[in-house]
Amino acid sequence: MYNKGTIIPGLIIFVLLVTFPLWFNAFSTASDVPKVELPPGGEKQCVAPAAEMRASHMVMLNEWRDEVLRDGKRTAVTVGGKEYRKGLQMACMECHTNKEKFCDSCHLYTSVKPYCWDCHLTPGQAKKETH
Amino acid sequence: MIEKALRGNSNYWMWLAFLGAFIAVGGICYIRQYLFGMGLTGMGRDLSWGLYISQFTFLVGVAAGGLMLVLPYYIHNYKAFGRITILGEFLAIASLVMCLMFIMADIGQPIRGLNMILHPTPNSMLFWDMVVLLGYLTLNVICGWVILTAERKQVKPPKWVYIFVYISIPFAVSIHTVTAMLYCGLPGRHFWLSAITAPRFLASAFAAGPALIVIACLIMKRIAHFDAGKEAINKITTIIMYAAIINAFFVCLEFFVGWYSNIPGHKHSLEYLFFGLEHHGQVYNNLVPFMWSSVLLCFGGLGVFAYMKITKTGSDLMIGLGCAMIFIALWLDKGLGFVMGGLVVNPLDEIVEYYPTANEIAVSLGIWATGIFLVTVLYKIAVKVEHEVEG
Amino acid sequence: MDKQRRKFLKIAGVTALAGIGAPAVVKLTASPVLASSTGKTDAHGVQAEHGSGHGAESAPQGVRLGLLIDMRKLYGHPELLDKATAACNKVHNIPAIDSKKSEIKWIWKTPFANAFTDQTAYHSSKVTKENDFLVLCNHCDEPPCVRVCPTKATYIEKNTGIVSMDYHRCIGCRFCMMGCPYGARSFNWFDPRPYIKELNPDFPTRMRGVVEKCNFCGERLALGQEPACVEAVKEAGAIVFGDLNDPNSEIRQILDKEHTIQRQAALGTKPSVFYIV
Numbered sequence: 028m029y030n031k032g033t034i035i036p037g038l039i040i041f042v043l044l045v046t047f048p049l050w051f052n053a054f055s056t057a058s059d060v061p062k063v064e065l066p067p068g069g070e071k072q073c074v075a076p077a078a079e080m081r082a083s084h085m086v087m088l089n090e091w092r093d094e095v096l097r098d099g100k101r102t103a104v105t106v107g108g109k110e111y112r113k114g115l116q117m118a119c120m121e122c123h124t125n126k127e128k129f130c131d132s133c134h135l136y137t138s139v140k141p142y143c144w145d146c147h148l149t150p151g152q153a154k155k156e157t158h
Numbered sequence: 159m160i161e162k163a164l165r166g167n168s169n170y171w172m173w174l175a176f177l178g179a180f181i182a183v184g185g186i187c188y189i190r191q192y193l194f195g196m197g198l199t200g201m202g203r204d205l206s207w208g209l210y211i212s213q214f215t216f217l218v219g220v221a222a223g224g225l226m227l228v229l230p231y232y233i234h235n236y237k238a239f240g241r242i243t244i245l246g247e248f249l250a251i252a253s254l255v256m257c258l259m260f261i262m263a264d265i266g267q268p269i270r271g272l273n274m275i276l277h278p279t280p281n282s283m284l285f286w287d288m289v290v291l292l293g294y295l296t297l298n299v300i301c302g303w304v305i306l307t308a309e310r311k312q313v314k315p316p317k318w319v320y321i322f323v324y325i326s327i328p329f330a331v332s333i334h335t336v337t338a339m340l341y342c343g344l345p346g347r348h349f350w351l352s353a354i355t356a357p358r359f360l361a362s363a364f365a366a367g368p369a370l371i372v373i374a375c376l377i378m379k380r381i382a383h384f385d386a387g388k389e390a391i392n393k394i395t396t397i398i399m400y401a402a403i404i405n406a407f408f409v410c411l412e413f414f415v416g417w418y419s420n421i422p423g424h425k426h427s428l429e430y431l432f433f434g435l436e437h438h439g440q441v442y443n444n445l446v447p448f449m450w451s452s453v454l455l456c457f458g459g460l461g462v463f464a465y466m467k468i469t470k471t472g473s474d475l476m477i478g479l480g481c482a483m484i485f486i487a488l489w490l491d492k493g494l495g496f497v498m499g500g501l502v503v504n505p506l507d508e509i510v511e512y513y514p515t516a517n518e519i520a521v522s523l524g525i526w527a528t529g530i531f532l533v534t535v536l537y538k539i540a541v542k543v544e545h546e547v548e549g
Numbered sequence: 550m551d552k553q554r555r556k557f558l559k560i561a562g563v564t565a566l567a568g569i570g571a572p573a574v575v576k577l578t579a580s581p582v583l584a585s586s587t588g589k590t591d592a593h594g595v596q597a598e599h600g601s602g603h604g605a606e607s608a609p610q611g612v613r614l615g616l617l618i619d620m621r622k623l624y625g626h627p628e629l630l631d632k633a634t635a636a637c638n639k640v641h642n643i644p645a646i647d648s649k650k651s652e653i654k655w656i657w658k659t660p661f662a663n664a665f666t667d668q669t670a671y672h673s674s675k676v677t678k679e680n681d682f683l684v685l686c687n688h689c690d691e692p693p694c695v696r697v698c699p700t701k702a703t704y705i706e707k708n709t710g711i712v713s714m715d716y717h718r719c720i721g722c723r724f725c726m727m728g729c730p731y732g733a734r735s736f737n738w739f740d741p742r743p744y745i746k747e748l749n750p751d752f753p754t755r756m757r758g759v760v761e762k763c764n765f766c767g768e769r770l771a772l773g774q775e776p777a778c779v780e781a782v783k784e785a786g787a788i789v790f791g792d793l794n795d796p797n798s799e800i801r802q803i804l805d806k807e808h809t810i811q812r813q814a815a816l817g818t819k820p821s822v823f824y825i826v
Contacts, residue, residue, distance in 0.1 A: 096715050099708035101771040112771075116753065145756035146716060153750030195757035196721070197738035202650030206723040206736055266721020266736065266758025273700040273720050284699035284724055345693050345816040346730025505732035506663040506684075510649075 061132035066122040072107040074118070085141070088115060116147050124150045159307065162542040163535040169381065174534065177527045184524010187517045188263060196266050199518040204504035207497055209514045209522050210264035214257050216366070216493035217529070218337045219359060221253035221294065223367010225330035226397050232323050238389040241544065244309075245371050245386075247302035248536035250330075253367075254295040256529035263521055283339045290332045297326040302536075310543045334359045341500065349427035349500040352415070358408040359492070365401035366488040368394045369481040374537060376478045384541045395477060399463045402484050406456060409491070427499040430509075435502065437509045444511050445498060452490035459483030613690065613710035614765055615793040615821035616776075617800050617809065622787035624680050629782045630658040633683060636781035640766070642754045644744030653735040655763040656685035656778055661826075667813055677826065683788075685778075686733040686763035687812060687820030688712045694725035694734065703760075710793075710821065711765045719759040726760060730813050731820075734762045765790075793821060 073080055075087070091113040094100040103110040104118060111118035123129040126149040134141065191198045201208040224246030230236035231243045262268050279285050300322050308315040338356035345351070372394050375386040416424040429435045432450070434443030462480035466472030498512050514522075623629050637643065637656045646652045658681035662670035670677070692712050694703050702719040705712055726734045740757045748754070752768060755761050766776035774780070779788045791800035800823075809823040 092715075092717060096713060097704065097706065099706055099767075116750070142756065146753040148748060148750055148753065153748060195737070195739035197651055197757075202648075202738070203652055203654075203726075203735055204649075204732070206726045261722075264722070266723070266760075267719065270700075270718070270720045273702075273718055277700045277702075277718065279699050279701050282697050282699040282724070284697065284722060288699070340724070341727075344697070344728050344730075345818065346813060347727065505666070505730050506659060507666045508663060 061136050064123075064125065064128040064132070067124060068122055070107070070122045073122075074104050074106055074111070084119075088119075088143075115143055116153070120150045126150065159303075159310065159539055159543065162539045166538065170534075170538070174531060177531045177534070180527035181524050181531065184521050184527065187520040187524065190517060191263070191521065192268070198515060200512055200514040201518075202510065204508065204510040205498075205501045205512045207264075207501060208512055209518055210260045212493050212497035213522055213525070214260040214264070215337055215359075215497065216489055217253045217257045217260065218291070218333050219363030219488075219492060220367045220370060221250040221257065222330045222334040222360065222363040223365075223370070224250040224298075225327060226364050226368045226394070226401075227371065228323065228330070229327055230393075232320070233327070236393075238387055238393060242371065242375065242386045242390055244302060244306055244540050245374060245537065246367070247298045247305075248540060249367065249371055249374070249533060250298045251295065251302065252529045252532040252536065254291055254298070255532055256525050257291060258295075259525045259528065260522075263525065283336060283343065287333075287336045287340060290329060290336050294326065294329045294333050297322050297329055301326060306540060306543055309547060312547060331360065334363050341496075346505055347500055348421075348423035352412065354408050354411060358405060358412075361401050361405040361408060362488045362492050363401075365398045365405060366485055366492075368398050368401075369485040369488075372398070372481045373478055373485070374533070376474050376481075378537065378541060379474065382538075382541050384544060391477060395463055395480065396467070398481065398484060399460060399467075402456060402460060402488070405488070405491075423503075426503045430502045431495050431499040435509060440509075442502065442509050442511050444513070445495060448490050449495050452487045452495065455483040455487035455490070459487060611710070611794060612708060613793045613821060614688065614770075615710075615791065615800055615823065616685075616688075616765075616779075617789040617803055617823045617825070618683055619787050619789070619803075619825045620680070620682060621825060622785045623683070623782070624676050626785065627658070627681060629785055629787065630681055630683055633778035633781045633788070634658065636777040637763070639747065640749055640752060640769070640777040641764075642745050642749050642752055644741035644754075645746060646741070646744050651738045653737065653741065653761065655735075655761075656683060658682065659684055665810070665812055667815060668810070682824070682826075683778075684731065684733070684812070685822065686712060686729075686765075687731055687818065687822045688763075688765055690819035690821065691817060693728035693730065693816075693818060697724045697728040699724065706767065709765070709767070709770070711767055712762075713764055713767065714759075714761060716753075716755055716759045716761065721758040721760065723760060730816050730818065734760050736760050 080087075095113050101113060103112050105111075111121060120126065126144070130141075130143075199208060199210075224243075227239050227243045227246035231239040262271065265271060274285060274288055301319060304319045305315045335356045338359045341347070341350035342352060342355035372391060375384070375391065378384040379386070413428060416428050426435060430442055431445050434441045434446055436442075459480045459482075462476055462483065466476060466480070502511065503509055634656055638645070641655060643653055643655060661668070661673065661677045661680070661682055664682040664684050688711055690710065692703075692705065695705060695712060698704075699722060700718050700720055702715050703712060703725055704715070721736070723736055726736060737755050737757045737759055742754055745754060766774070769776060775783075776788075776790055779790045782788055789800045789803060791798035793800060793804075795801060803825075804823060807825050809825055811820045811823055814820065
């Protein structure tokens with residue numbers, strides 16, 4: 028093999044760089060799975076089972092959005108006798124009042140940046156600026 | 159074939175670096191706009207389309223202009239255009255890339271651009287504009303590349319490519335027609351609400367596009383030993399003359415309709431563009447010098463051409479001068495006056511003048527530089543292939 | 550080798566094209582989209598209501614919400630106009646941007662000559678000259694903004710006839726602002742949040758890069774409330790809101806009795822906002 032001296036170290040550097048995310052995660056704490064924070068108000072029941080919500084809450088939010096905005100179907104969702112209006116601010120955040128712990132911790136972990144909060148108000152914002 | 163663009167003399171690289179500088183500045187300015195919002199432009203609530211869209215409109219015309227080379231060569235078998243039809247196709251590619259970049263620069267949520275495909279809306283002319291622009295771009299990439307490859311191998315182009323060539327002819331007309339339809343179907347925008355908008359766009363396109371190609375040919379003759387041929391250049395200048403005259407005629411018709419009908423809405427935009435619009439004691443006329451320059455340059459260019467045709471003389475310099483004058487005239491007319499003129503009076507009869515910001519101008523220059531960069535590289539490839547074939 | 554590569558590239562190219570094109574084809578042929586275009590007739594039955602010539606008036610069906618502004622009750626009370634605007638601004642988190650270039654307006658006041666550009670202001674009466682008029686989105690039955698929107702981000706809400714906006718979908722091309730002959734639409738040229746004085750926790754704000762406009766208070770109607778502007782000038786009873794297709798509604802009773810005008814009716818947009826001047 029020609030230029031053994033440069034090719035082999037080069038290959039090693041390349042492999043190290045490519046696998047950087049793997050070993051970085053292995054040695055850092057950034058990969059700790061976030062702890063689930065239950066609603067501080069003590070509600071036990073959500074609009075759908077926890078597993079389903081975890082997997083496809085974004086689909087449901089999109090469906091709600093289209094139903095409310097486009098089809099005028101604003102009928103409330105009833106969970107355990109309590110009524111919620113369809114919507115992020117009006118249903119989800121009523122119980123899950125801590126956006127930082129409820130939304131951000133997982134979204135940060137999975138590196139998802141939803142644009143919900145560009146328009147919708149977090150419970151904190153809503154309270155702070157309207158008292 | 160791309161490797162042909164990677165070899166050139168120092169002037170070639172200097173030129174690309176020069177354009178690169180503009181592209182870099184434009185890129186930085188675009189990032190600023192992306193991070194802050196469209197508020198960095200001179201556009202506002204009443205004048206919500208500006209430089210970006212007007213450049214887009216003009217460049218669609220430049221792209222469609224290549225038709226004036228493709229049509230005579232492929233339909234009428236006009237052999238003199240054999241060497242330069244490829245230039246028309248490559249110019250169309252670069253112009254369309256610029257068009258798409260201007261659109262992306264103009265929308266407030268560029269990340270959602272694909273919503274146009276995800277939620278296709280056939281009743282929107284913007285949807286159809288996207289369809290024909292992408293279609294024409296694809297057709298030109300296919301035709302240009304296949305035909306150039308065949309030329310390089312010194313074989314006839316495959317038969318199937320002619321189907322695409324023939325399809326590209328109505329497509330060229332459609333891109334500018336649909337672009338005109340963005341404007342001319344809007345109620346309450348008097349200046350644009352004119353059935354002659356589309357024909358006028360086409361006429362100015364068939365002058366501006368070929369004018370740019372002639373200028374490119376003359377430059378390449380000097381620096382790249384590429385001669386398009388006297389007959390071809392002569393014929394194109396004739397086409398440019400007629401197209402420019404037809405465009406001027408159409409503009410005059412707009413004047414007639416406005417002034418003879420005496421409907422204020424039909425006159426306002428033309429008054430603003432050419433004479434200054436008076437409103438509540440204030441005169442709005444920031445585009446008047448540009449529009450009269452456009453008129454003078456147009457007739458000046460036509461005069462130069464007429465002189466050459468009558469005396470049967472003409473140097474490259476004169477031809478280049480005539481083409482440059484007409485090109486600039488049409489840019490002022492369509493790339494500046496058409497959009498701003500149509501928007502100066504808002505739906506509530508308030509007058510708002512438009513001044514683009516430095517950031518906006520830098521982004522526009524950056525996109526223009528990208529297009530010229532692309533044209534340079536593509537023309538380099540085309541010329542090299544011609545040289546290689548001629549040995 | 551070379552041939553294989555070419556073949557691969559060809560297949561890859563075709564697959565990519567199909568991948569890009571497929572959603573478009575699926576969407577175009579799927580029934581919901583078609584349903585929305587046919588659904589237009591059931592909610593907006595009133596055709597050629599003000600056209601005097603051809604075009605028979607088809608039977609009104611469904612709900613078509615409209616607004617009637619009785620300017621007679623507002624003359625000499627500019628504070629009432631401001632009250633209506635302020636109520637709307639507050640309810641909808643509309644930023645107070647102090648620049649004509651970037652401002653955002655849903656409902657605002659303007660002189661007669663600007664509101665009714667197709668009416669003469671020559672030798673107009675003292676009342677007309679000295680008073681401002683409320684203008685807002687006309688929630689047209691034939692809205693040009695909906696016609697031109699390339700993503701259906703603005704559309705007619707079938708059950709109410711409201712011309713709505715889906716801010717999640719808007720790409721910010723501002724074509725609707727070009728199409729609207731009433732200047733009723735505003736664009737967010739930058740992040741509006743710093744300019745909102747007081748946040749209404751029940752309604753979202755908007756983000757930069759989208760177009761916004763009056764929504765006839767769709768969110769309040771769902772709760773059984775009246776639009777904010779109607780409520781704000783309730784004591785004067787100057788604005789009446791209701792179903793234009795319901796012959797028994799209050800708005801229809803007044804429309805049947807009084808002479809009303811509309812903005813730019815000649816453009817064929819069929820506005821749902823009426824004025825008594």
